[in-house]
Amino acid sequence: MIFLDAAATTPVRREALEAMWPYLSGEFGNPSSHHSLGEAAAVALAGARSGVAKVLGCRASEVTFTSGGTEADNLAVKGIALARQLADPSLNRVVISAIEHPAVEESARYLERVHGFAVDVLPVDREGLVSVDGLRAVMRPETALVSIMYANNEIGTVQPIASLASVAREHGVPFHTDAVQAAGWLPLDVKALGVDALSISGHKLGAPKGSGVLFTKGRLGVEPLVHGGGQERARRSGTENVAGAVALSTALGLSHAExxxxxxxxxxxxxxxxxxxxxxxxxxxxxxxxxxxxxxxxxxxxxxxxxxxxxxxxxxxxxxxxxxxxxxxxxxxxxxxxxxxxxxxxxxxxxxxxxxxxxxxxxxxxxxxxxxxxxxxxxxxxxxxxxx
Known part of the structure; x- marks a missing residue:
């Protein structure tokens, strides 16, 4: 068999499996527990977070582990837009492109349907590119967030993310990019890209399904989707998938080096x-x-x-x-x-x-x-x- 469907998923790398195995067996502790098993899990989780941060060029505190790219996209679009609106009720618009992954598009439509947001949809040309001038034309004082994917999962077109993010920055609007397909193939330095939030999925780059990451810049507010014990700096409650985080960090580091x-x-x-x-x-x-x-x-x-x-x-x-x-x-x-x-x-x-x-x-x-x-x-x- 010749497998040419890697955009759907990739085989798990042996290095990722070996790195995660201890946390599926002997080192099974809850990272929130204050005993030796829990502390060992917490150390592993912190190491995984630092590994991801090194690839993204950000601080470890800016990395949130999720269940995958879909959750990361939902947390970015809904979480950032709602946090911005809570701070300023006049912020009630989001901008997306016409070729976003459903995780972004449906999140924007949820904001429209349930929270009264308007959704500005940027067209693309016949090759799938978003126009920088087109983004500039739709920016409004009410815009809460711009979300444009780095590389499309169906056609592969790569967007000029740094230029697009610059437009959002000129207007003081956070910019999120879905980098699920870009991870492992394109540079991910968030400072060079100029983005405020970036999503990754582990199973697209050699980690198991069920692991993901959302980078959010500094003090950017994020309204959580999942409430509970306040894990992940209160951005995403629930006991962390330590093994998945370790595997993702391992696979991301290897793919970044290669x-x-x-x-x-x-x-x-x-x-x-x-x-x-x-x-x-x-x-x-x-x-x-x-x-x-x-x-x-x-x-x-x-x-x-x-x-x-x-x-x-x-x-x-x-x-x-x-x-x-x-x-x-x-x-x-x-x-x-x-x-x-x-x-x-x-x-x-x-x-x-x-x-x-x-x-x-x-x-x-x-x-x-x-x-x-x-x-x-x-x-x-x-x-x-x-x-x-």
């Missing part, structure tokens, strides 16, 4: 793969920006096919990939991300996304490109009138 070399290597392989697919399936439509994209994502529409049928044929040929976001599983509606790019709904339903781990090889992608040609050809043949 990032420059692996990003360059996989970018080259990605470009070769894209060229091969476009050469052998000439009417294939590459989605997202041609170069300003994640090293790990190549996504296409194959007009005249069914994306799901192409996926089934690819799996028969030993290639595992997806039709888009794993978080939209079970939906047969065209991707809102692709529709936002101006792609017709019937074409958007032919989408297939290939996303790579850092260990993907040239041989695997050559074989996958050949399988794409075969799979698309079979689907079209079966759909032709002659086939009936």
């Amino acid at each position: 990032q420059p070399e692996q990003a360059a290597r996989v970018s080259d392989l990605r470009d070769q793969f894209i060229d091969q697919v476009l050469a052998t399936v000439p009417d294939a439509l590459l989605t997202g920006h041609r170069s300003q994209r994640l090293p790990s994502v190549a996504s296409f529409c194959f007009p005249g096919t069914s994306g799901e049928s192409v996926l089934l044929e690819l799996e028969r040929l030993g290639v595992v990939c997806s039709s888009g976001s794993a978080c939209a599983a079970g939906s047969d509606a065209p991707s809102p991300v692709l529709v936002a790019l101006g792609i017709a709904p019937e074409t958007a339903q032919t989408a297939v996304r290939f996303s790579f781990t850092s260990t993907v090889t040239d041989a695997e992608l050559n074989e996958a490109a050949a399988a794409v040609e075969t799979a698309v050809g079979r689907v079209r043949n079966l759909a032709s009138p002659q086939a009936g």
